Amino acid sequence: MKVDSWGRVKRKYSGTPVSxxxxxxxxxxxxxxxxxxVEGVLFDWDGVLLDSLGAAFNVYNKIFAKVGTKKxxxxxxxxxxxxxxxxxxxxxxxxxxxxxxxxNEWLQLYExxxxxxxxxxxxxxxxxxxxxxxxxxxxxxxxVRVEKELARFGLGxxxxxxxxxxxxxxxxxxxxxxxxxxxxxGVKPWDAVYVGDSPADIQAAKNASVPSxxxxxxxxxxxxxxxxxxxxxxxxxxxxTRFLLGRL
Numbered sequence: 493m494k495v496d497s498w499g500r501v502k503r504k505y506s507g508t509p510v511s512x513x514x515x516x517x518x519x520x521x522x523x524x525x526x527x528x529x530v531e532g533v534l535f536d537w538d539g540v541l542l543d544s545l546g547a548a549f550n551v552y553n554k555i556f557a558k559v560g561t562k563k564x565x566x567x568x569x570x571x572x573x574x575x576x577x578x579x580x581x582x583x584x585x586x587x588x589x590x591x592x593x594x595x596n597e598w599l600q601l602y603e604x605x606x607x608x609x610x611x612x613x614x615x616x617x618x619x620x621x622x623x624x625x626x627x628x629x630x631x632x633x634x635x636v637r638v639e640k641e642l643a644r645f646g647l648g649x650x651x652x653x654x655x656x657x658x659x660x661x662x663x664x665x666x667x668x669x670x671x672x673x674x675x676x677x678g679v680k681p682w683d684a685v686y687v688g689d690s691p692a693d694i695q696a697a698k699n700a701s702v703p704s705x706x707x708x709x710x711x712x713x714x715x716x717x718x719x720x721x722x723x724x725x726x727x728x729x730x731x732x733t734r735f736l737l738g739r740l
Contacts, residue, residue: 525685525705525723527735528736528737528738530625530683530684530685530736531625531626531679531683531684532626532679532683532684532685533625533626533628533687533736534627534629534630534673534684534686534702535627535628535629535630535687536575536629536630536664536687536688536689536690536693537629537631537633537641538633539689539707540610540613540687540689540707540729541609541610541629542607542609543608544605545569545570546607547605547606547607548573549564549566549569549573551598551602551605552564552569552598554601555594555597555601556586558597559590559593559594561584561585561590564584567712570710570713570716571712571716572584573690574690574691574692575657575664575688575690575692575693576657576664576665577595577632578591578663579692581594610729612728612729612730612733613729614645615729615730615733616729616732616733617650619733620736620737621650623737625736626678626679627651627652628651628652628653628654628655628673628674628676629642629653629654629655629673630664630669630670630673630696631654631656632657632663632664633657634657634658635656635658638656642654652677653673653676655670663692664688664693664695664696665691665692665695665699666696666699667696667699667701670686670700670702671700674700674702681700681701682701682702682703685702685703685704685736686700686702686704686705687705687729687732688704688707689706689707689708689709689713689717690716690717691716691717691720694706694717694721694722695720703723703724704722704723705722705723705725705726705732706718706720706725707725707726707727707728707729707732708726708727
């Protein structure tokens with residue numbers, strides 16, 4: 493068994509069941525998601541398509557050291573991290589009067605990191621798009637930051653809808669951005685799937701009545717995600733793509 497520096501196991505699940513801007517699965521929940529019948533796929537950005545968890549971890553610990561908050565281990569970060577960074581601030585005990593300062597500092601320091609796409613990201617998007625599946629991006633990330641990253645990777649036009657977390661009350665697990673993306677895509681909730689890598693992603697999909705897929709790239713994430721009961725859980729995007737296109 494190969495494990496990377498983040499403790500992410502280099503393997504695939506067996507496939508057996510267990511219980512903005514408009515422009516190996518494990519059966520973990522209700523099982524409403526059927527292969528070959530998906531019209532639209534909505535993706536989270538950070539951690540799912542963009543390999544940014546390490547970059548975010550580095551930035552947060554730099555900031556925590558500066559403001560006098562306890563630095564996190566990698567395992568602690570993977571257990572506590574959330575696309576809703578305000579929930580993350582609460583979990584790590586960051587005083588509310590520091591939140592705005594940390595927000596501003598984070599964006600500045602993150603620009604020095606330049607994370608790359610996951611190796612399976614472009615392959616997944618290309619195969620789904622080439623099969624006629626509509627694509628959307630729903631991220632809690634800053635629109636300015638994510639737009640720059642999309643442009644850097646040449647992905648500015650691949651999504652039919654791109655929604656960002658610009659309002660605190662609309663951040664996942666709120667279903668608002670997913671619902672707006674579905675409207676822009678012209679896809680019904682039951683004909684779509686939302687792909688995420690955090691509990692908030694799975695909760696947002698459920699709140700929007702959309703089947704959920706969890707991408708778990710390691711054992712710590714797997715346990716967190718399994719507790720939320722996603723419809724399917726995969727170790728990577730390649731296996732998910734084969735499932736969605738009915739090729740497993």
